[in-house]
Amino acid sequence: MSTAGGNEGRHPLFMPLILVGGLIFGFGLGYSHMARPEVVLDFLQFEDFGLLFVMFGGAAVTGLAYSVVPRLFDRAPLTGDSFGRRLKHFDRNVLVGGGIFGVGWGLSGICPGAGYASLGVGNLPILWAIGGMFIGAYAQGVWRSHTAQSDGAPASAD
C-alpha cells in the first residue's frame, strides 16, 4: 500500500479527480448491467458470458495505463507518489478469502463496486447486500484485530 491519500498538503485537484474517476467507474458499472445481480447470476449460471468483457475490458485499459503512464510522468502529478503496479503479497489468505468472497458473490450476484453502483441505478433492496458487506467486514476486522493481539506477533504484511 502506497502512502497515497494522506491528508497533509493534498493537491486541490486530488478529490475532484477521485470523484470524476468514481463517476466514470460507476457509469461503466451501470452501462455494463453489472450493477444488476440478475445479470451476474446469469453469467455464473453460464447463460450469458458477456460479463467477461466487463472485467477483461476494464483490465485491458488499466493494463495500458500501467505501461504508458509511468513513461509520461516520473511521479503522479497530484500526489508525488511513484507509480507501482498493483502487486500484493501472495499467501493462503488470497485463496481462502477469494473463495469466501465467491460464495457470497454467487449467492447474491453482487460485489462491492457493483453494489454501490446498484444503489445509484435506484435499486434500494441492494442495501441488504451493502449492509451485509459491512457486517462481514466488521466481523473479520474484530476477529483479525483480536488474533493479531493475542498472537503478540506483527500483523501480516497485507
Next chain:
Amino acid sequence: MVADLLTIQLLTELFPNGVSRYAIGGLFVGVGAAAIYAGTAINAGASTFLESTLSYVSDRSRFSRYVRSRDWRLVFTLGIILGAAVYAVVFQGGAWTTDVAPWRLLVGGIFVGIGTRIGKGCTSGHGVCGVGSASKTSIAGVLAFLLTAIITAQVVAALGVTP
C-alpha cells in the same frame, strides 16, 4: 456459409444480449480506474471502502490502518453511486429494482464482506487493477472467487431458488 451460420448461432447462445454493453461498460470502468491511477498512482479498489468507513465508528486496529485514506474512499464510492445514477437517468429511464430475494443479498453480502477483506481484494481491486497489473496474486484470487461463485450460483439455481 454453414460454418458462418453455426458461428452466429454459437455467439447468440453465448452472448444472448450481445457484447457491446459489456465491452463499453468495461472500458468505462477501466478508464475511471486509469484516470485515478494516472493522477495519483492509487490503484482504486471498491472493497477497502468497507473497512476504511468502519474506522469512523470503530477504533479496531484492523480499520484504523485506513484512517488516512477513508475520506477519499468515501468520495470514490459517492462517485460510483452518482455515475451509476447518471446512467440510470440518461439510459435506463428511471429506477431499476432487483427481484433477487433479500436473504440472498444479506447473507451473500456478509460472505462478500468477510471474503474480500481476507482475500485482499474484490472484482475491481483484483479483477480490474490486479489483472491489469499482471499480478499473479490477483489472478489466483480471481480464479478462486470465480470458481466458488460459479459453483454456488449453480447449486442455488439447481435447488430451485429463483431468483
